[in-house]
Amino acid sequence: MTVRQNGVRESILEAAKVAFSSKSYADVSMEDIAKLANVKKPLxxxxxxxxxxLFKATWDEAFHKLEDKVFGISENDNKYVRKAKAFLRAYIDFLRNDRQSLRLIEREKTRFYSETGSSWQHIKTEYDGFVNRVADVLSTEIDTDSKEYARAITDIVGSSALLPEGQMSPDTIELIIIKGLAK
Amino acid sequence: MTVRQNGVRESILEAAKVAFSSKSYADVSMEDIAKLANVKKPLxxxxxxxxxxLFKATWDEAFHKLEDKVFGISENDNKYVRKAKAFLRAYIDFLRNDRQSLRLIEREKTRFYSETGSSWQHIKTEYDGFVNRVADVLSTEIDTDSKEYARAITDIVGSSALLPEGQMSPDTIELIIIKGLAK
DNA sequence: ATCATTTTTTTGACTGGAAGGTCAAAGTCA
DNA sequence: TGACTTTGACCTTCCAGTCAAAAAAATGAT
Incomplete structure (x- = not known):
């Protein structure tokens, strides 16, 4: 077995990760990945x-990183947010009554941000507005700490990692959380 | 203008909703939709x-339904979950440092459940395990109410509407939330 | 009412292009 | 010389979209 290799396999995996994280599986072609890796397709x-x-290998790597990260958590105490509950209740009620719609929204909202055509602007704006409204509902008339926390929850529940960078930067979110924890 | 029509347009939209909610945009063909609607493709x-x-029209309908539902919320008071915070902090830290990986996971996890091939079983099981661990972390050593609430959050944060029916039924989730609210 | 004509709705057959995958040959290195 | 790595050319399948023509509905004149 050849122990030494230039790392071609690795650079293909890296390219695949870049590709699959910006477009959905079916939208990524082997050609795309090949180009990103500076390699010809058959390779x-x-x-x-x-x-x-290839996709599974790519996923595996990303997933194990997430797992390692998330389970390095310190243990703490409790109490809960009533307002968030009301929101969640409505959310879940919708989930129960129209799971199909929600699935559609959850899976495809990312498409807005990968599509460049201006014809998607309308729907994009509409969705952004929605996320903001959710944030408002969860943060209005709650004390400062909880308010910021609520925003973070909102961000994750409503859009998670799927929002574009500009929407609410990771730095901003972290500041919010840190501020909440410092209290 | 013809005011009366059989509702062909509507049945196409309905078929599109069914299709797009079970597979991603690129994985759904116009043929699929045509068959579901009992119609020929050119129609x-x-x-x-x-x-x-067609996709946009389908999305629009689903989205407006969600919006209507979610914003019928009663207002309440606050307080927050420390443990959830710790989890969120780790989550967000990961988000900041490897947004690409998280995007990949969030967008493609649905694929597990639409793919029927047994070759996906491994990765599927792995992910289910992850979701359960998250639920455990958020619920252990928290008082009962918060525990159930944490589970609901977990379900939404970790998988939202994207989990298969069996994972945690909407009914179960609602029961949990209702119980929490009743307290 | 009836039938001819026009308008609307529906379909079969086809096209062009994109993308996954193959393979035999060429290049590289030991 | 022989094993490993890389590639150009090619094949096949699938699918969005077209189009001309058939089928059904509406219109309207006698």
Whole structure:
């Protein structure tokens, strides 16, 4: 076995990660990945048997990183947010009655931000407005600490990592959380 | 202008909703939708100019329903969950440092459940395990009410509407929330 | 009412392009 | 010389979108 290799496999994986994180599986072509990795398409098939397997390998790496990170958590105490509950209740009620709609929204909202065409602007703006309204509902008339916390929850519940950078920067979110914890 | 029509347009929209909510945009073909609507493909193009426009129309309907539902919320008071904070902090830290990975996970986790091939079982199981661990972290050693609430948050944060029915039924979730609110 | 004509709705057959995957040959290194 | 790595050319399948023509509905004149 060749122990030393230039890292071609690794650079393909890296390219795949970049590609798959900006577009959905079906929207990413092997050509795309090949170009990103500065490699010809058949070479990918030398290292990975299929697109599916390449995707799984890529996912695996990302996922294990997340897992490692999330479970380095300190333990603490409790209490809960009534207002958030009311919001969640409505959310869940909708979930129960129209799961299909919610699935559609959750899965495809990312499309807005990868599509460049101006014809998507309307729907994009509409969704941004929605996220902001949710944030307002959860933060109005709550004391400062909880307010910021609520915003963070909102961000995650309403959009998670899927929002574009500009929406609410990770730095801002962290500041909010840190501020809440410092209290 | 013809005021009366059989509702062909509507049944196409309904079929599109079913299709787009079970598979991602690129994975749904116009043929799929046509079959679901008991219609031939070109007829879809008679009512909608393109796949993109059909998708937008479908999204719009689902989205407005969600909006109407979510903003019928009663107002309440506050206080917050320390433990959830710790979790969120880790989550957000990861988000800041590897946004790409998180995007990939968030967008593609749905794929597990639409793919039928047994080759996806491993990765599926792994992810389910993760969701359960998160639920545990957020619920252990918290008083009963908050515990259930934490589970609901977990479900939404970790998987939202994207989990398969069996994972944690909407009914179960609602029961949990209602119980929490009743207290 | 009836039938011819026009308008609206529906479809079969086709096209062009994109993308996953293959393969035999060429290049590289030991 | 032989194993490993890389690539150009090609194949096949799938799918969004087109189009001309058929089928159904409306219109309207006698």
């Amino acid at each position: 990918i098939y030398y290292y990975f048997p299929s697109k599916e397997e | 879809i193009y008679y009512y909608f100019p393109s796949k993109e426009e």
